[in-house]
Amino acid sequence: MKQLIENLISDGHLKTPKIINAFYKIDRIDFVPEELKYEAYTNAPLPIGYGQTISQPLTVAFMLELLQPKSGHKILDIGSGSGWQSSLLACITSDEGRVIAIERILELSEFGKDNSQKYNFKNLEFIVGDGSMGYKKEAPYDRIIVAAAAFDKIPEELKKQLKINGRLVIPVKNSIWLLIKKEENKFEEKEFPGFVFVPLVEES
Numbered sequence: 001m002k003q004l005i006e007n008l009i010s011d012g013h014l015k016t017p018k019i020i021n022a023f024y025k026i027d028r029i030d031f032v033p034e035e036l037k038y039e040a041y042t043n044a045p046l047p048i049g050y051g052q053t054i055s056q057p058l059t060v061a062f063m064l065e066l067l068q069p070k071s072g073h074k075i076l077d078i079g080s081g082s083g084w085q086s087s088l089l090a091c092i093t094s095d096e097g098r099v100i101a102i103e104r105i106l107e108l109s110e111f112g113k114d115n116s117q118k119y120n121f122k123n124l125e126f127i128v129g130d131g132s133m134g135y136k137k138e139a140p141y142d143r144i145i146v147a148a149a150a151f152d153k154i155p156e157e158l159k160k161q162l163k164i165n166g167r168l169v170i171p172v173k174n175s176i177w178l179l180i181k182k183e184e185n186k187f188e189e190k191e192f193p194g195f196v197f198v199p200l201v202e203e204s
C-alpha cells in the first residue's frame, strides 16, 4: 500500500495532505473481494461483481484532487460500489461533515456498507437508488462526485443540487469533468480526457 501511495504522490496525482492521509488510513484491501485481496495494491480497477469494478487508485486520486473535499462538507457520492471512495470521503469530511453514498445495485450497496463498517464512520450513509438525478432529499451539496460515466451530457439535476461555490466531478464518456458553480446558472467547466468508466445507468 505504501508503495502504491508513494507512486501516486511522486507521479503528481496525489497532492493534498488530507487526501493523502485518507489514502493511508482507508486500506483498499478492505474493499476488494476475498479472492482478489492479493491485487488490492495494484494500480488497476478490480471486479466487485454485478459487472462493476472498484475504481483504479489513480482515477480516485485524480478525481478527489479535483473535488477538493474538506472537513465539514456535505458530499453526495454517486455509485458507491465497494465503498472505498465513500470511506475516503467520510475520513476527509470528518465528524462535522456528511457523506451520502448512493448505489443502484442493492447487493453492492450492502457490500460497500459492510466493507466500511470496520471504520465505524458516524457521518457515512449508504442509500440504494438511482443517483443519476442526484438525491434531492439532502440537497444542496458542497460536493458531488460520480463514479460512473454519463452517456452524453452532465445531468442538469446534479448541477441544481450543488451549493454556490460547490464542485461537481463527473465522467462523461471518456472524460472527467470538473464543474465549479459560480452563480445559480453559471459554471466554470474543465475537461480531462483519457479515462475509462463503467456506465452511469440513467433510468429516470
Ligand code: SAH
Residues within 6 Å of the ligand: 052, 053, 054, 055, 078, 079, 080, 081, 082, 083, 084, 085, 086, 102, 103, 104, 105, 108, 129, 130, 131, 132, 147, 148, 198, 199, 200, 201, 202, 203
Ligand atoms: N467508487 C466505487 C466505484 C464503483 S463503479 C468504487 O471504487 O468501488 C461505479 C458504480 O456506479 C457501480 O457500482 C454501479 O452499479 C454504480 N451506478 C451506475 N449507475 C448508477 C446510478 N444511476 N445510480 C447509482 N449508482 C450507479
